[in-house]
Amino acid sequence: MGSFLTFFFILLMPAAQNSGFQVHDKEPLQTAPVVLHDSLFTKEDREINFADLKGWRFSPEDNPEFASPQYDDSSWYRLTKAPSQYNALPDTLWKGFGWFRLEVTIDPSFTTRTMFQSQDGSGAMEFFINDSIILRKGKPATTLNEQDLATASISELAFYDWEPGKTYQLAVRYSFHGYDTLKLLDNLKPPTFFDIHLFKKENLGLYLTRTKIVSLILGSSSLVLFMVMILHLFMYFKVKDKGPNFWIFILTITLFVFSVFLNIRALYQISSYPVYVAISFIMSFLIPLAIGLVPYTTHQVLRVEPHPFWRHFIWLGIVIPLLGSKIVVIYEAESVINPLIGLVLVGTAIFGGIQALRKAMKHTREDVGLIAVSILGLPVLLVLGIFLFDILELQNFSVTMVMYFLLLTVVPVGMSLYQGKRFLRMHNHLDGMVEERTLELEKAFQELEESHQNLKAAQNQLVQQEKLASLGQMTAGIAHEIKNPLNFVNNFSEVCIELIDEARVELDNALKEHRNSPDSDPNFSLLKNISELLDSVENNLQKIHQHGSRADGIVKAMLLHSRGGSGKQVPTDLNSLLKEYVNLAYHGMRAGKKPIEVEIELQLDDSLQEVSLISEDFSRVILNLSNNAFDALREKLEKKTFDAKLVVKTEQDKDLVRILFKDNGPGIPEENKNKILQPFFTTKKGTEGTGLGLSISHDIVKAHGGNILIESEPGMGTTFILELAKKPIAENVSS
Structure with missing residues (x-):
């Protein structure tokens, strides 16, 4: 029967050949005496299967000394067939376990560098050369309970160097208990087929x-x-x-x-x-x-x-x-x-x-x-x-x-x-009718899709503008309400300072009249105490006026912020913008109902050049993210004492500018990460939050062609990462 036909029917009924990828039948190699030389390598497979060699000796006993070259096996049973053939051993000898020994001589022409592999999946085997174990498959044992059958792995290769002219002792410790039971399911190779393949090293690539x-x-x-x-x-x-x-x-x-x-x-x-x-x-x-x-x-x-x-x-x-x-x-x-x-x-x-x-x-x-x-x-x-x-x-x-x-x-x-x-x-x-109808539907769908995209874009723009307009109106209203009492504070502090200056002039004149006898005149001591009190009041009024003027500047900035800008991106000093509005957010928090102590750390990249921004809009993002961090830190401080900290950092690479707002607050639960930027989503209780701050910030960043990423670890803190392109996506972006 031809080799290709045999190969086809090996594939046709694979259980009949429990082998690797041999594609032809092969007669057992005739070697007497057993001399390994290159001519033993088969033309197609380029391998030697030691189970195909004749001259093996067998013992059903178990002794570790059987692997030694010095052991005398002359009394062992000598096989007349190769172990790969049926009935290689009499039934009286083969009880599922035994040792095989074969002495080989290396011909000077034999390849010195070779590799071993076990390809078939039958039996458990340990292969020795001169008392050194070379290859192992499973765990051979004298009893069925101790035996461990395992299939061969095509990735397991063992390399060995031969010396020309030298004689080597090959030994195989082999067992296959349960062969008769497994044979009912699979047409196994003969029970003594221990299957050890030898290849040339140079054939490893093949x-x-x-x-x-x-x-x-x-x-x-x-x-x-x-x-x-x-x-x-x-x-x-x-x-x-x-x-x-x-x-x-x-x-x-x-x-x-x-x-x-x-x-x-x-x-x-x-x-x-x-x-x-x-x-x-x-x-x-x-x-x-x-x-x-x-x-x-x-x-x-x-x-x-x-x-x-x-x-x-x-x-x-x-x-x-x-x-x-x-x-x-x-x-x-x-x-x-x-x-x-x-x-x-x-x-x-x-x-x-x-x-x-x-x-x-x-x-x-x-x-x-x-x-x-x-x-x-x-x-x-x-x-x-x-x-x-x-x-x-x-x-x-x-x-x-x-x-x-x-x-x-x-x-x-x-x-x-x-x-x-x-x-x-x-x-x-x-096909004709379907194609014509399809073209009509495609055209209609394309028109509908364009209309839908235009409507969606207009809707998104309108929603964003309404959000920002509402926020601007609210900010303007609050600023105007604050500005009226603040004007009174500043004006009356100035008037009081002027009155004190006038009082001091009168007081200085009175002191001149009583200067000649300061010790005996009790009025002199009284006038001097009044002068010192006026100095203290004047200092306090000057501080009131100073901080009132500073508050007035903050209110003016809020009003300027609420008016909005031109909607055009202009080159902006991002670091300066961050310093100003993070500071504004901090002082606004400190002036609120529940002020907390927060360490603000600015890690700004000094090499950062101006970035194209709508500064009026982007300042809202800074305020919102800062206030969001303060709220989170306040929430954690209510539960335990720690050093609250907010790190604001800028960094850049080839195409992007990144702004990081990192706090050490309670973090964001995993289930809220995907919701935190959605409109009206808030974790604050009652009316403390509207759920619009982060949503509006996200819309503004998207309008700048950027994105907001969130990294958070519960209990450790949260980092908001703003990514902006160094070049604007459009020359005119509506706010």
Whole structure:
């Protein structure tokens, strides 16, 4: 049987070959005496499997000294077959555990730098060279309870350096208890097949390349099958023609599940060997089931009546591999039995597909050629593979895997293309009307979308302007109310200072009259005390006038702020703006009902150049964020004592300017982070907050082409980060 055909049926019934990616049958290597030389590397795999070598000795006992080169194994049983062959050991010797020993000599031509790997998933093994452990898989033990079976990992490689002309002692401590039970689920290799592969170091690149190719092909086939599967599942629910789509879906999902399991088994380590065997057992039914589905699915897709036999042939796809696996176990000839069973199954399925094609041609079905290509593509690919790989002896792993990809996807893809083209043909006469109507709807939708965007923009602008106007009116009203009593304070303080100056003149004259006899004249002492009191009152009035004038400046700034500006961005000294309005916010808080002590730390980047801003609008942002921080700090101070602090920082990079308002308050709960910038959202009690401050600030920053980010850790504090572009997004941004 040719190597490509054998490879195909290994994929067809994978449980029959619990191996890696070998693509041909290989006879055990004849080595007597056992001398390792480069000619032992197989032409295609370029490897040596030590389980294929003859000359091994075996002992069912367990002794750590068995790995030593000095140990005398002349009394051990000498195998006449390679351990990879059935009945390599008599049943009286093999009880599930034992040691294998083989002495090898290194030929001067042999590659000195090699690597070892265990590819198959059977048995537990420890491999020694001259008493040094080189490779381990699972945990071999003399009893079933102590044994730990594990599958091989394709990523585990062990490198070893040989010395030409030197003799080495190979030893394998191996167990496979429970073989008979697992064999019911999987056609395992012989129980003594410990599977140790040796590669040339220079072939590591080839090995890794093959692994990548396998991953690419398996992933691609799974992706293609998944897309076809989802497509026809969707069509099953959306179109009236349900039968063909349902059966294409069933066929494709069977192949898809197989490809996914194959991908998992081939490229990912499955630590549990029973799970590995169970997956292989399931896979042994999936491909035969898919082939059993082909004839009936073809009849359904072509809408022709199938013979009753093809309805029951689906079940044969399940029974045949199960029957074949038992024949393999009995006769121990999977290299012959499996391809033979596969040929019968595939040939019958193709015959059923051809029958469906003939009936469809009699009924003059259109595009039957698509189905014919998919059904006949399977035998064509098989023949092509045999010609390329067995007759011409082409050694190309990539081409082999591409052939596998085509074998796995040609039938479902061909049926899917036929069904899709039929669906398009059925609705082709509606295309003109649909296209015309679609153009009309698209035009109307575009107009509606433009109107909606314009309306939305106008609405947002109006809402923002109304918000800011309301805030300006409120600020102006408050400022005017404060300014009237403040004017009285300033005016009367000035008048009082003038009156005191006049009183001091009169007092100085009186003191002159009593200066001649200050000690004996009691009026002199009284006048002097009055003079000192007037000095104190004058100092107090001057401080009242000084702070009143300062308050008057703050009120004027509030009035200027409430009037708004031109709405145009102008170059602004951002650092100065921050200093002014953070200070204004602080003094406003200190003059309020619940003043608190807050340390203000300004970390302003002196190299920051002027930024294009609407300063009247942006000052509101500074006030709002500062007041928000003060409120948070006050809330935390009511619960515990700490040093309240607000850090205002500016920084810049290539394109952005950042302003950070960082407080060490209570922070923002996670559930409120996404709500904090929404209009009318507030966590303050009663009428203490309107929920507009941060929302308006967000609108103003967005109008400047910026954004507000929030970082908060509950209990530790909150940081508001304002990001502004160094260049304005527009020359004129409305407030």
